[in-house]
Amino acid sequence: MAKKVLVVEDNDLNRKLFCDLLRAHDFEPEPLSDGREALKTAKAKTPDLIIMDIQMPHVSGLDLIGALKKDAGLKAIPIMAVTAYAAKGDEERIRDAGAESYVSKPISVVKFIEEVRALI
Structure with a gap:
């Protein structure tokens, strides 16, 4: 059975690219285009x-x-952060979160697919 991946990305092209890559593998x-729906969707879909x-x-x-990490039912789900704004210290803040x-x-x-496979 295929592993489920919740893709929370507001940019249509990036969201489509990520989903297409995931399907191909x-x-x-x-x-999910609206981050405000992420918690509810994660609880419903258990990715x-x-x-x-x-x-x-x-x-x-x-x-x-x-x-997500504070929610007892969701905290075990691994999270891969993606961002275009990679400044010094960003990775540390993201990992600290x-x-x-x-x-x-x-x-x-x-690298994207390698990271996905490493986390699942």
Whole structure:
């Protein structure tokens, strides 16, 4: 059975790219464009992995990672953070929030899939 991956990404092109890559490698993506729905969707779908954009309108990916890790039913789900705004110290802040992995945009297709496989 295919592993489920919740893809929380507000950018349509990035979300489609991530989902297409996941499908091509036999994962079952669950796309989500609005981060405000991430907790509810994660509880309903119980994904094997969450891919989380950091810079989104309405809610920060960092705040969502923290909220997911504080939820007893969700904290064991690994989170791979993706962001285009990779400044010095960002990776440390993202990992401190609870993300197990960090990939900067533009993504390397090979690295993206390697990270997904390493986390599931």
